[in-house]
Amino acid sequence: MNEAEARLSRIAAIIQEASEEKRLCPLSELAGRLNDNSQGFADTKALLAESAPEEIKVMRGKADDYYFMEALMTEAYAIHLFRLAERNLLRLIAETTRDESRIYPRPTLLAGFLQQPFLISQKDLNNAVDKMLGSRDYSDIKLVSASNGDKFLYSEKHLNPNHAQALAEWAAVGEKENP
């Protein structure tokens, strides 16, 4: 095993460890644990770009890159962690909402952001939603309430208001009365 191969093996082990712990491995963490200087930092990034095994996936953020092992973590879960790591709550909430309105389709239960892996505080969540609903960047994101008070967000790009209302009511009330 040459030096590059040994380094790659060490990098893979660190990324695997992070994935096993259900978290992404930022490049900055890799550099720190490998005791890289600025040149080593660049070399690590280049080495991963050129020679990383296929099971190592990367998500490129504004200030950092984030790695994970595909065998231990789905891309869908990694996206949640990536959005959290990017520390843009509005974007995290909006993009999650858009995905769910498009894929399933369903409105997104607001209280879900209080749970793992998001663990957003109620106060931060309320502030973020208030800001989002008044923002032009997120003009497609709308709020809908079920009759039991549960609140949901949806994207008008993928669900119309009546549809979102019906799905929210069913999720919050209907399916519990019709188990």
Place this chain on the structure above:
Amino acid sequence: MSTTYGYTGKVLRIDLGSGEVWTEDTFKYKDFIGGEGIGYKILWDEVPAGTHPFDPENKITFGAGPLCGTGVPCSGRTTIISLLPTSPHHGAGSSHMGGYFSVEMKYAGYDSIVLEGKSPKPVWIRIEDDKVTIEDARWIWGKGIFDTMAMISSQMGKEAQVAAIGPAGENQLNMSVIRTGTSHSAGGHGGVMGSKNVKAIGIRGTGSVKVADPKAVMELNTLMDQIIGANNQMVAPSHPAPWAEYYSPSSRWTGKPGLFWGAANPPVETGECYPEDVHSIGKRTQKAVFDLGLGAEKYTVRMGGCAHCPIRCHSQLKVPQLEKYGMDPYVSNTCMGYASPRGVMFKGIKEFDGNGEDSSIVGTAIGATLADDLGMWCNYGQIGRDVKWFYEKGVFKRVLPAEEYASIPWHLLEKGDPRFLIDFYNRVAHKQGEIAHIADGAAWIAKRWGLGDDYWDAKENKLWTRGGYPVHHSNESAGQVGALISCFSNRDAQNHTHQNFIGSQLPINIQKDVAAELFGSPDALDAPSKYTRMNEYKARFVKWSLIRGRLHDSLTLCNWMWPMHFSPLKSRNYRGDLSLEAKYMTAVTGEAISPEQLDRNAERIVTLLRALNVRSMATTDLRHAHDAVNKWIVTPDKDKEGKVIPQFTPGTIQMEQADMDLGLGMVYKQFGWDEKTGAPTKSTLLELGLGNVAADLEASGLIPA
């Protein structure tokens, strides 16, 4: 004696009038698979048209199928078949219970038990392998089901399985159950047992069920490990998980790190529940939290369930507050068993002297325990909607004698005090007063209390047809697919084939892909609350669902898990295996059978039930007499401003009369029934080997022209 595989080869028959006990060969019924199929065949051959469900001439069959008792996953169901007291034409129907009863019945050597006649005095049936005796039941008559089970077990041993009725069944309430285990209730037939003066069946079997190819069964079980999901065969978790591509808060796959069986000693963490980890399958469904909310976590001792089922879907709780109400703190139930008491307490639940934090859980547990002990059936939640309607619309005030009305503690209902449930359930189960007729069932009570169209056509009442049964995964479940499925039985549809499909919690595009593979077009399935008009692919979906429902109730497999449309594994492209029933049948019985052949046998059972309806309703025009839905289903919704929301626009699940009419015809055609009336044609009956049925109907002028 030659070895039989899967089947025990014997049907146990007991004439309660004469006391005669005998067996007959199961294989004379083999074309009807087992369980439900055998029960319907017996009703056709032996119970005359016009028989009242409580007449001695009626018969009741406790049925198991060839896969029951073999270790096939989710094969612990018992199907009970008889005439239905709630049905206005006393149509045939099945009720179902999980638990361990049917498995014990197979181990004792019987595929089915048929009770007929009427005992002159209260009795219970004691079965220990070949030894079958009719025992005096005076010492348990009048007891609740919990005491009854304990008392019978004290004689037979704790290994015995007991199916029993409570006071509701003894008093021949139309809406009563037969129960086994801690919480497995078969709703609808308790009164039939009561009418025969049979309190319980206790059964102990020391034999086994022979399997032709045990190695093949084990290999199939290994395959099942890759396919089985959580309760209702939901294959995506309720929360984002590192192993999952998809998730849905509606999922019953609730197990996750940090969620516990909190009252276990020590508490048990459900954990990550990786789909490849077969040892955590039983932790996937933390059903207490799903049914009762997060507050139920700390009361959860464990999850319970049925024989040979890795999915544990009955939550077993310890709710200490119940002792204040003079009740045992241990409670077990699932789904509607919990939802139904909450429906009765429609103004909410508050503990009478508690802190209120968990009042809904405490009140729900009280109701579930009472209903299970008294043996009352809720008609899939209808009893709660009826209480609300009759109270708010002044029906109770109009029909109950003034003295009786004044004696009912309505103030407890108003305050949300669960002691109302204690009063209400006891009055009804013991047939005390006019209010007890609420358990006659909607069709009968509508006549007795002069309820008009406003009752039938109120959307909030959820009554599907004038047959008096409510929605059960109807138009809210895949539009016309669920709506049409609900038209063909004499009680709530109890069909989860389509519900498990749309309830997989996978994205709509994956579901539509599988629908296309199964039914020929992705148009067989619409996205939730975004329905399109009827098409032939939806009719195929309906036929498939009805057939597999009857198949599972005959094999006997749990239709709340089967069929295996989907898998939680991306490596399987999320596909399940819809030939598994046939593969298991082949491995268990040693006789090769294809999925198509097995489905054809189940189709025979669907058509036999249809013929039973023609006979009991004395008309071929089932389209109008049986299958016609109530008006609320085909009435468009209105928005807040009173503007009509047209059907087939996003956000409404309302059906349209012309479209339903078209759909019925398409389904009739799929089954080879007369497209105008929906009655089985002579040629179809003959093709299905139901020549005697065709001859009987023809002799009665009940074959469509």
